[in-house]
Amino acid sequence: MSDRSGDVARRETGALISSDKVEGTAVYDPAGNSLGSIHSVMIGKTDGKVAYAVLSFGGFLGIGTDYYPIPWAQLRYDTAQHGYVALLTKEQLEGAPRYETAPDWGTRNAGWQADVDRYYRGPAFPSA
Numbered sequence: 001m002s003d004r005s006g007d008v009a010r011r012e013t014g015a016l017i018s019s020d021k022v023e024g025t026a027v028y029d030p031a032g033n034s035l036g037s038i039h040s041v042m043i044g045k046t047d048g049k050v051a052y053a054v055l056s057f058g059g060f061l062g063i064g065t066d067y068y069p070i071p072w073a074q075l076r077y078d079t080a081q082h083g084y085v086a087l088l089t090k091e092q093l094e095g096a097p098r099y100e101t102a103p104d105w106g107t108r109n110a111g112w113q114a115d116v117d118r119y120y121r122g123p124a125f126p127s128a
Contacts, residue, residue, distance in 0.1 A: 051072060
């Protein structure tokens with residue numbers, strides 16, 4: 001049996017967390033209502049900064065699930081809820097750009113990043 005005590009330092013410290021622990025973490029609106037969970041994080045290839053959290057929302061067992069890239073700056077970790085609080089409501093999320101899991105989605109929607117950035121820079125969102 002291997003000693004897995006070393007995994008803690010690699011997966012989480014006081015200020016850092018591994019992406020595999022972020023994935024699946026619950027996301028709430030400011031009132032504490034569930035919005036979904038983090039499906040993945042998008043990291044800049046050249047700057048290494050987390051740009052977006054992709055929120056999975058709706059559906060059942062992955063069928064009919066929508067995926068919403070949310071700027072990382074729109075999320076705050078809440079230790080009491082053991083999850084992230086998004087600075088948006090369910091209604092704002094439902095109006096946000098989303099994508100599907102089709103293999104060619106990225107090539108058909110090359111402007112998705114600009115659409116997401118434009119949406120979250122709107123007047124309804126606090127500047128992050």
